[in-house]
Amino acid sequence: MTPLLSVQGVTKHYGRHIGCADVSFDLYPGEVMGIVGESGSGKSTLLNCMAGHLAPDSGQVVFDTRTDGPRDTVTMSEPERRMLGRTDWAFVHQHARDGLRMGVSAGGNVGERLMAVGERHYGDIRDKATDWLQRVEIDAERVDDRPTTFSGGMQQRLQIARNLVTGPRLVFMDEPTGGLDVSVQARLLDLLRGLVRDLGLSAIIVTHDLAVVRLLADRLMVMKSGRVVEAGLTDQVLDDPQHAYSQLLVSSVLQV
Amino acid sequence: MSESAYNFAYLDEQTKRMIRRAILKGLAIPGYQVPFASREMPMPYGWGTGGVQVSAAVLTPEDTFKVIDQGADDTTNAVSIRTFFERTADVETTTETSAASVIQTRHRIPEEPLTEDQILVYQVPIPEPLRFLEPRESETRKMHSLEEYGLMHVKLYEDISRHGHIATSYAYPVKVEGRYVMDPSPIPKFDNPKLGQMAAVQLFGAGREQRIYALPPYTDVVSLDFDDHPFEASKADQVCGLCGAEDSYLDEVIIDDQGGRLFCCSDTDYCTSRRAAGHQGPAFPGSEVAA
Numbered sequence: 001m002t003p004l005l006s007v008q009g010v011t012k013h014y015g016r017h018i019g020c021a022d023v024s025f026d027l028y029p030g031e032v033m034g035i036v037g038e039s040g041s042g043k044s045t046l047l048n049c050m051a052g053h054l055a056p057d058s059g060q061v062v063f064d065t066r067t068d069g070p071r072d073t074v075t076m077s078e079p080e081r082r083m084l085g086r087t088d089w090a091f092v093h094q095h096a097r098d099g100l101r102m103g104v105s106a107g108g109n110v111g112e113r114l115m116a117v118g119e120r121h122y123g124d125i126r127d128k129a130t131d132w133l134q135r136v137e138i139d140a141e142r143v144d145d146r147p148t149t150f151s152g153g154m155q156q157r158l159q160i161a162r163n164l165v166t167g168p169r170l171v172f173m174d175e176p177t178g179g180l181d182v183s184v185q186a187r188l189l190d191l192l193r194g195l196v197r198d199l200g201l202s203a204i205i206v207t208h209d210l211a212v213v214r215l216l217a218d219r220l221m222v223m224k225s226g227r228v229v230e231a232g233l234t235d236q237v238l239d240d241p242q243h244a245y246s247q248l249l250v251s252s253v254l255q256v
Numbered sequence: 257m258s259e260s261a262y263n264f265a266y267l268d269e270q271t272k273r274m275i276r277r278a279i280l281k282g283l284a285i286p287g288y289q290v291p292f293a294s295r296e297m298p299m300p301y302g303w304g305t306g307g308v309q310v311s312a313a314v315l316t317p318e319d320t321f322k323v324i325d326q327g328a329d330d331t332t333n334a335v336s337i338r339t340f341f342e343r344t345a346d347v348e349t350t351t352e353t354s355a356a357s358v359i360q361t362r363h364r365i366p367e368e369p370l371t372e373d374q375i376l377v378y379q380v381p382i383p384e385p386l387r388f389l390e391p392r393e394s395e396t397r398k399m400h401s402l403e404e405y406g407l408m409h410v411k412l413y414e415d416i417s418r419h420g421h422i423a424t425s426y427a428y429p430v431k432v433e434g435r436y437v438m439d440p441s442p443i444p445k446f447d448n449p450k451l452g453q454m455a456a457v458q459l460f461g462a463g464r465e466q467r468i469y470a471l472p473p474y475t476d477v478v479s480l481d482f483d484d485h486p487f488e489a490s491k492a493d494q495v496c497g498l499c500g501a502e503d504s505y506l507d508e509v510i511i512d513d514q515g516g517r518l519f520c521c522s523d524t525d526y527c528t529s530r531r532a533a534g535h536q537g538p539a540f541p542g543s544e545v546a547a
Contacts, residue, residue, distance in 0.1 A: 079402045086406075101389075101410075107417055108410050115413065116406025122416055122482040144417050 002064050004029045004170060004202050005050070010059035012045050018226035019045035023059070025221065025231065029169070032196060032203045034217030034234060036210060036249065042226035043206040044174055050204065051091050051172045052081045063088075063170070086116050090163035094175035096155035099162070100147045106133060106158055107143040113166045132161040136191060153184035157191065164195065171196075171203040177212055189215050210253055214238060222246045265312040265345040271295055275313035275468070279459060282470035287432030288400075289383050294466040304337055304362060305463030307379035311360045314375055314459070315341065320348045322356035327364040327505070327522035334362070353525050363426070365447040367504045367526040370456035372473060378441045380462040383469065385429045385439040405437045408480055416485055425490065431478045438469065438477075445479065446491045446505045452477035494519040497539030499530035 003026035012019035020042035027033050035043045048054040050061050052073055061073045066088065073081055085091070093099040100109055110129035111119075119125050130140045136157040138150075147155050156176065163171065176192065177185040193216055196203055205216055213220055213234055220237045222230040222245065230243040241247045263269065271293075278292035297305040315321065321341050325333040329351040337360060338349050350356050353366045360377040370376060386396045389407045399405070408429050415423045428445035432438050440451055441460060451458070451471065458471040471477065481487040492506045497518045504526055506519040518539050521527035 082402060082404065104410055104414060105417055108413050111413055112406060112410050115409040116404065118406075120409070120481075120483050122413065123484050125413065126417070 001028060002070060003027055003062075004031075004064050005204075006060075006062040006070070007050060008060040008062070010046065010049050010056045010061065012042075012049055012054060012056045018042070020049070020223070020226045023228055025228075027170075027202055027204065029202055030200050031219065032201075032205065032217045034213030034220045035204065035206045035223060036208060036213055036220065037223035038208065038249075041223040043208075043223050045226075046223070047172055047174055047204065047206045051089065052085060053091075066169075086113055087166055088169050090166075090168040090171040092156075092159055092163055092171065092173040092176050094178045096147070096152070096159045099159040100155060102146065102148050105144045105146055106138070106150070109147065109158060110162045110165050113162065117166060128165060132165050133158070135195075136161040137187075151184075153180055153188060156180065156188060160192070160195070164199070164201075167199075169202060171201055173203060173205045173207075175207050175209075176205065177207070177209060185212075192216060210238065210250065222249065262344050264317065265315045265341065265347075266297075267295065267309065267312045271309075272313040275309055278468040279310065279313065279470060282459070282468050283457070283472045285436075286471050286475050287436030287438040287469060289467040289469045291466055292468050294463045297463065299336070299340075301464040302381065303333060304360070304379035306461030306465075306468070307360050307362070307377050307463075308337060308340070308461075309463060310377045310459050310461035310468060311337075311341065311358060312345070314377070315345055315347060315358060317345070317347065319357045320350050320355055321345075322350050322353065322359045323361075324359065324364060324366065324523070324525075325362045326507075327366075328524045330524065351525050352529075353523075363442045363444075364505070364522060365443060365450045367501075367521070367523045370454060372455045374456040376454075376456050376458045378443075378458065378460045380439070380441040380460045380465075380467070383439055383460065383462040383465050383467040385427075385437055400436060403435070405431075408437055409482070412480060412482065412485075416482070422481065422485055422487075428487075429480050431480060432471065433476050434478075437480070440477075444491070444505055445487075446489045448477075448479045448487070449489050492519055495537060496521045496527060496530075497537045499527045499535045500537035501526070501530055501535070 005027040008024050010023045011021050023046055037043050049056040056074060062070045063073050064070050107126060107129040110132050111125040114125050130143050133143060134140055138154055138157060147158055177188055217234045220234045221228050224245045230237060230246045238250055241250050275292060278290045282290045297308055299305060323334040323338045325331040341347055342349055353368045358375045362379045384396055386407060389411055390396050412422050426444050427439055427442040428448055430438050430440055453474050455473050457473055460469045479487040494506055495502050496504060496506060498520045501521055504521045504523060507522045509518045511518050
């Protein structure tokens with residue numbers, strides 16, 4: 001089976017500082033990968049390198065495209081990479097404001113990706129937008145409201161709807177539950193888990209919240225100072241951490 | 257300094273050369289915004305500094321020049337620019353559309369079809385059609401170069417969702433030759449169909465934004481729309497009160513304190529020539545005033 005995404009030796013330096021160093025892994029279709037680590041451990045740098053937002057200094061990010069099979073997205077042309085970013089990839093930002101157009105209605109936000117890939121029928125676009133709002137548990141009547149009138153949790157769900165409307169195969173998530181209170185987090189996680197399973201999505205989730213990966217991720221990578229220190233099945237890593245840092249991370253979780 | 261001390265048409269020859277180069281590049285890539293080194297002109301920004309520079313670069317001593325402002329020859333902007341070129345270029349001026357070889361316009365296209373011997377120069381306040389959707393110039397340039405125009409339809413989508421129809425009635429975005437999306441300057445969308453397949457050369461100058469773009473003769477220009485909400489060139493559903501024209505773009509004018517109003521052609525030359533040919537509208541002196 002061809003991996004959907006194959007990352008090989010991805011390295012990114014910020015001047016003399018290491019962003020992430022020599023990261024390699026394969027992600028297979030339908031799999032959810034979690035990346036955990038403390039702040040500054042290079043998780044977001046790695047995610048941005050994979051999603052094409054940052055150019056890595058060295059390494060390959062090979063994506064199994066629908067038309068041409070496996071292609072290195074680092075060396076492919078910018079129009080092609082941006083096209084992937086609108087179709088097969090989705091990126092969920094930590095702050096919904098970074099991923100939404102705040103001056104455009106919820107329906108317009110969801111419809112933007114459809115229009116970007118050439119949909120030109122207003123009625124169809126609106127129907128799909130309404131359908132997706134309902135799938136992320138937003139009342140269809142709010143389709144014409146701006147995201148500024150939405151709560152934080154709703155904005156995050158709207159961002160997810162906007163990303164999934166074109167049927168991507170790979171979703172990058174950067175701390176999708178950060179900044180939300182625990183009950184809203186739980187609801188969002190529930191929703192995400194349902195969507196990932198129903199649509200058979202592959203996903204890479206960056207987070208510092210171990211509960212999030214426990215619920216969502218099949219596999220887990222632990223990062224420290226830009227390097228992967230431990231990788232394996234989620235339950236295995238969390239229940240029996242081998243590396244000293246993973247042990248510290250797992251034992252730092254507060255018990256209520 | 258006397259006016260004769262100025263070079264022909266105010267700008268020095270090197271500057272005109274620079275502007276002509278930008279114009280030629282614009283004509284070679286229809287709809288593409290060419291940056292140019294816009295000069296300070298002796299008038300404030302927003303009064304047509306871009307249009308004036310383009311006109312100065314294309315004028316020759318044999319030209320006949322016409323200026324219109326919202327279709328009218330006799331408003332402040334039109335009068336001052338016309339006088340400016342009368343004094344600095346000593347060219348003949350006219351108010352007659354068919355007699356002019358260069359027409360500088362603010363926000364209208366003349367009703368009378370233009371010919372291959374004419375140049376139409378537009379004054380443009382904001383050349384970037386994506387500006388209010390994406391404020392970063394670096395990003396909009398990338399969107400133009402990669403032909404990513406989905407965002408333009410988001411604006412039209414928002415219009416329909418809020419008003420039930422496409423409410424954008426001026427500066428309506430167009431696609432040129434299937435490639436660049438262009439802001440046609442704030443002309444009413446009634447004028448949009450005239451942009452395409454026009455015989456005259458169309459030049460667009462934005463002074464403050466330092467951009468020139470152009471449409472060569474007989475270029476394909478399509479107004480953006482949705483399949484189920486097609487583009488419609490709309491105008492007030494009236495006839496001209498003065499000349500009775502049914503096919504021209506109309507201004508609504510309040511004529512008294514009782515709320516009386518008059519619809520009349522915004523193109524004054526068109527209206528005048530029709531009246532001279534004996535046409536009369538319902539509000540023409542002598543006939544009954546429409547309330």
